[in-house]
Amino acid sequence: xxxxxDERKRxxxxxxxxxxxxxxxxxxxxxxDRTGPEYGYRLLKTIEQQTNGRIVVKEGTxxxxxxKLERGGLASSYWSDGSSGPPRKYYQITELGRQVAREAVDxxxxxxxxxxxxxxxxxx
Amino acid sequence: MGTLIDGYLDEVKxxxxxxxxxRDQVIQExxxxxxxxxxxxxxxxxxxxxxxxxxxxxxxFGSPEDLALAYGPEGAHLRRASxxxxxxLGRAVGRGTKQVIKWGAIVGTVALLxxxxxxxxxxxxxxxxxxxxxxxxxxxxxxTVHEHCxxxxxxxxxxxxxxxxxxxxxxxxxxxxxxxxxxxxxxGAVEVLFVDPLGETKYARTFNVTGDAFYREELRWxxxxxxxxxxxxxHDFVGEFGLIVSTVGGRI
Numbered sequence: 080x081x082x083x084x085d086e087r088k089r090x091x092x093x094x095x096x097x098x099x100x101x102x103x104x105x106x107x108x109x110x111x112d113r114t115g116p117e118y119g120y121r122l123l124k125t126i127e128q129q130t131n132g133r134i135v136v137k138e139g140t141x142x143x144x145x146x147k148l149e150r151g152g153l154a155s156s157y158w159s160d161g162s163s164g165p166p167r168k169y170y171q172i173t174e175l176g177r178q179v180a181r182e183a184v185d186x187x188x189x190x191x192x193x194x195x196x197x198x199x200x201x202x203x
Numbered sequence: 204m205g206t207l208i209d210g211y212l213d214e215v216k217x218x219x220x221x222x223x224x225x226r227d228q229v230i231q232e233x234x235x236x237x238x239x240x241x242x243x244x245x246x247x248x249x250x251x252x253x254x255x256x257x258x259x260x261x262x263x264f265g266s267p268e269d270l271a272l273a274y275g276p277e278g279a280h281l282r283r284a285s286x287x288x289x290x291x292l293g294r295a296v297g298r299g300t301k302q303v304i305k306w307g308a309i310v311g312t313v314a315l316l317x318x319x320x321x322x323x324x325x326x327x328x329x330x331x332x333x334x335x336x337x338x339x340x341x342x343x344x345x346x347t348v349h350e351h352c353x354x355x356x357x358x359x360x361x362x363x364x365x366x367x368x369x370x371x372x373x374x375x376x377x378x379x380x381x382x383x384x385x386x387x388x389x390x391g392a393v394e395v396l397f398v399d400p401l402g403e404t405k406y407a408r409t410f411n412v413t414g415d416a417f418y419r420e421e422l423r424w425x426x427x428x429x430x431x432x433x434x435x436x437x438h439d440f441v442g443e444f445g446l447i448v449s450t451v452g453g454r455i
Contacts, residue, residue, distance in 0.1 A: 118235070119232065139269065143270070
């Protein structure tokens, strides 16, 4: 019993990390698709503004995740020349990233619809 | 550039496990982000001292060690700024760069989709998690114990057991898990004692057992390297007892 509880807790913690990472990856990809090439700070501000503050991605999470998206081929990056300020690293979504995001959003909508239907009437 | 930000980035740089080019690019990107955030804060609150604004600007980046860890040792495998991914595929390596990138992208996509699928499943029931994402704490397990006390009760002290931290942990998490035995019996008490290298008791608690229970304690103090000891004492305890000690920071 205890070993299962132990595994359950560890799995929950792992799942906790995975689900945040997975959701945020999708949020960042969709944001990049909407904004076009953008650097990290402004991308996060855009997400915050467009969701009326409901999604606030902290920098300590976002920057490593952007790098992982790039390593995975879902985003690419380039450095600005810094003529009007310090050089900035701009990210843009790749075609692969767009494809993955499209599929993930479709899955999300299907899941959302299924869960909504399942929950319908609960608590009334 | 502020002193706090410089110091923070120096620590990140020390902790990053990547090649030099990637490391410099990471630091440059982070520095740009911090400068911009600091400038925005200074514009909103021009009368606030700069060091206070710096602290605030750094808050959402988390600790330098955790930030460096989040970039991961995989950062060392970043071959080029163009994002080319090189994977060891055995015979497939010989098929050429295009195939390598294709398979790399497929593997990466599957892994990401799995992560996204899990995220999507949990997101609907846990939307509040997305609001105000808290910084992730990376815990490492330092010590675990699991004992089964049934049908005979356990009585008496176990330990002290010890584990050493070479650099000192900033934060320690104690997870205590108490379960009834297979027949549903649970009773008695368990006392847990956690002592730092200087012999100071950091945690002492007695759990009176009435059934399944889970307790988590987060302990913080100034990092202290050395040998920590943990002991627990049973008082006619029946059931199953588990303890996990995890640390943030420090090397085990």
